[in-house]
Amino acid sequence: MLEEYSRFIDSGTLRELKRLVGELKNVRILHINSTKKGGGVAEILSRMVPLMEELGIETRWEVIKGNTEFFKVTKKIHNLLHMPGGESLNHDDVIVYMKQTFENTNLIDTDRYDVVFVHDPQPLGLIIKKLKGQKWVWRCHIDISTPDEEVWKFLETFVNSYDGSIFHIPEFVREGVKIPAFIIPPSIDPLHDKNVDLEEDFVKNTLERFGIDPSRPIVLQVSRFDRLKDPFGVISAYRMVRKRHDCQLVLAGSFADDDPEGEEVYREVLNMKGNDPDIFVLNLPPDSHREINALQRSATVVVQKSIREGFGLVVSEAMWKFKPVVGSNIGGIRRQIINGITGYLVNSVEGTAFRIKQLLMNPDSRELMGKNAHERVRHSFLITRHIKDYLMVIYNLLRNS
Amino acid sequence: MPAFRFKSELWTAQYTGVKVNTLSAFTKALSKADEDTIYYHLYRNLFEYHFLPTDYPNSFAYWLAENGFPVLAEKFSAIDLMEFTSLGEVKSLLVSILEEYRGNGEKMCKPFYFIRAVRKVIDTGLVAENMEEFKRGIMEAGIHSLFYHLVSSRLVHEEAVNDFSLWLREMGEEEKAKEIEKLDLMASSLYEVRERIREILER
Numbered sequence: 001m002l003e004e005y006s007r008f009i010d011s012g013t014l015r016e017l018k019r020l021v022g023e024l025k026n027v028r029i030l031h032i033n034s035t036k037k038g039g040g041v042a043e044i045l046s047r048m049v050p051l052m053e054e055l056g057i058e059t060r061w062e063v064i065k066g067n068t069e070f071f072k073v074t075k076k077i078h079n080l081l082h083m084p085g086g087e088s089l090n091h092d093d094v095i096v097y098m099k100q101t102f103e104n105t106n107l108i109d110t111d112r113y114d115v116v117f118v119h120d121p122q123p124l125g126l127i128i129k130k131l132k133g134q135k136w137v138w139r140c141h142i143d144i145s146t147p148d149e150e151v152w153k154f155l156e157t158f159v160n161s162y163d164g165s166i167f168h169i170p171e172f173v174r175e176g177v178k179i180p181a182f183i184i185p186p187s188i189d190p191l192h193d194k195n196v197d198l199e200e201d202f203v204k205n206t207l208e209r210f211g212i213d214p215s216r217p218i219v220l221q222v223s224r225f226d227r228l229k230d231p232f233g234v235i236s237a238y239r240m241v242r243k244r245h246d247c248q249l250v251l252a253g254s255f256a257d258d259d260p261e262g263e264e265v266y267r268e269v270l271n272m273k274g275n276d277p278d279i280f281v282l283n284l285p286p287d288s289h290r291e292i293n294a295l296q297r298s299a300t301v302v303v304q305k306s307i308r309e310g311f312g313l314v315v316s317e318a319m320w321k322f323k324p325v326v327g328s329n330i331g332g333i334r335r336q337i338i339n340g341i342t343g344y345l346v347n348s349v350e351g352t353a354f355r356i357k358q359l360l361m362n363p364d365s366r367e368l369m370g371k372n373a374h375e376r377v378r379h380s381f382l383i384t385r386h387i388k389d390y391l392m393v394i395y396n397l398l399r400n401s
Numbered sequence: 402m403p404a405f406r407f408k409s410e411l412w413t414a415q416y417t418g419v420k421v422n423t424l425s426a427f428t429k430a431l432s433k434a435d436e437d438t439i440y441y442h443l444y445r446n447l448f449e450y451h452f453l454p455t456d457y458p459n460s461f462a463y464w465l466a467e468n469g470f471p472v473l474a475e476k477f478s479a480i481d482l483m484e485f486t487s488l489g490e491v492k493s494l495l496v497s498i499l500e501e502y503r504g505n506g507e508k509m510c511k512p513f514y515f516i517r518a519v520r521k522v523i524d525t526g527l528v529a530e531n532m533e534e535f536k537r538g539i540m541e542a543g544i545h546s547l548f549y550h551l552v553s554s555r556l557v558h559e560e561a562v563n564d565f566s567l568w569l570r571e572m573g574e575e576e577k578a579k580e581i582e583k584l585d586l587m588a589s590s591l592y593e594v595r596e597r598i599r600e601i602l603e604r
């Protein structure tokens with residue numbers, strides 16, 4: 001499988017990875033997270049673990065167990081770390097979290113590994129199992145720069161007991177993090193269904209299935225139905241564009257059955273669309289990777305007008321398909337888009353409309369920016385770079401022991 | 402005949418914990434920054450964006466421009482990193498440019514996060530004992546290796562001349578060595594540089 005990546009990356013990369021692994025002989029790695037399926041963490045681990053194994057480094061992946069009550073508490077912790085303001089943790093929540101954490105310490109064997117990566121807050125408490133000589137790394141995939149103080153007080157001791165942490169961007173690091181904080185952005189997998197090359201017929205059929213006209217320009221935003229993705233702002237921008245330019249707007253995403261807010265946002269978006277036949281609001285099943293891929297490949301301009309983002313890897317997915325992206329000037333999006341070179345960074349609905357118009361009117365710019373965008377992702381946001389970064393963290397922590 | 406061993410350098414990033422919001426604080430933090438931090442913001446960034454026509458070649462300059470210091474941004478961009486053989490020298494120059502600035506250094510700016518490169522040199526296993534193997538090695542070793550031998554290794558050894566030119570001189574190839582020394586890494590992508598080296602070696 002590893003060799004399949006060689007067509008996407010520079011000639012020396014695989015050799016360098018193998019040489020680096022050569023210096024980590026007999027090191028055993030364990031990744032722990034909270035789900036085997038669904039979400040970006042599981043997606044990246046499902047590819048990264050076999051690739052690390054193929055490179056010759058023993059790598060395993062375990063998932064913590066928990067009942068609904070436990071995951072309700074961890075969801076609350078997640079939300080309060082990411083977006084403070086809700087009801088804080090109470091005594092019962094802490095008991096539920098600790099009780100399940102102790103149960104998981106018996107269920108997951110961490111003792112036989114040299115380096116343990118713990119992803120996100122759900123399994124954070126497992127650090128109590130750390131043995132002398134082991135290196136434990138907390139891989140935080142969310143922005144914890146301004147957490148709810150009570151939750152942070154509860155988690156701080158766990159966090160600072162690790163040997164190192166990893167965040168997507170420095171803006172996400174909470175000031176009280178006293179352990180080394182490595183900055184490693186996430187990555188996309190060029191061999192995932194989301195990103196592989198598609199047959200032209202499949203792309204065409206996908207558009208036909210949804211009633212989208214392939215001969216007219218398409219403006220696309222891919223995101224779940226969530227206020228933080230600002231689908232309403234995208235529709236407003238599209239309406240400004242439509243005054244003088246012909247185009248269609250596609251808002252493609254999904255909402256989980258257990259996400260009442262998602263359904264509410266979806267209905268509001270449909271309401272805002274009204275009877276405009278050129279707006280397509282597509283609520284797709286979560287595994288519609290090839291369909292999303294086809295929509296991205298068909299788009300004339302891709303938009304990501306989020307108000308807040310974990311990282312917004314969907315931007316890199318579109319860039320990989322040679323698309324210039326008009327994205328909000330925030331967090332991870334501004335790390336992916338280079339303004340004026342691989343797309344545009346915008347700060348308002350008006351800015352979004354202005355840049356969409358510019359790109360619709362300038363096929364040469366689109367082509368040049370699209371090429372730059374693809375190259376940017378090839379160089380900085382592919383899974384092989386991600387693996388190299390993890391190996392460097394492992395090497396660094398073990399060397400310093 | 403001396404053998405050329407192709408090495409490469411890999412790195413990842415580590416947040417130093419230093420975040421500043423004003424030009425004064427930026428100057429102070431920069432003057433205290435360690436060599437790996439200077440390396441990250443200047444050299445690693447040069448590598449990161451080498452193939453794109455970016456407005457500025459390093460993150461210091463980007464931050465200065467974004468916060469209303471266009472003259473300082475241009476001065477930071479114009480520095481030819483190939484003229485330096487130590488990170489300390491580059492840092493001194495940057496600090497002296499900032500210290501000459503007479504504008505408002507206390508104006509609130511967007512935060513700047515100082516990051517350090519965690520670096521590791523590796524042996525790629527490729528060795529050249531003649532020109533044919535040397536040419537092949539340059540193409541096979543990849544752009545990380547190219548960057549190491551043309552840029553980073555000079556800083557490690559405080560050497561004005563890059564590794565390729567040094568070896569070519571030992572091989573009696575003075576002209577080729579000179580031509581490689583003249584390549585402008587601040588204005589070309591590493592792919593272009595590699596191609597140019599191939600052309601020089603094939604002559």
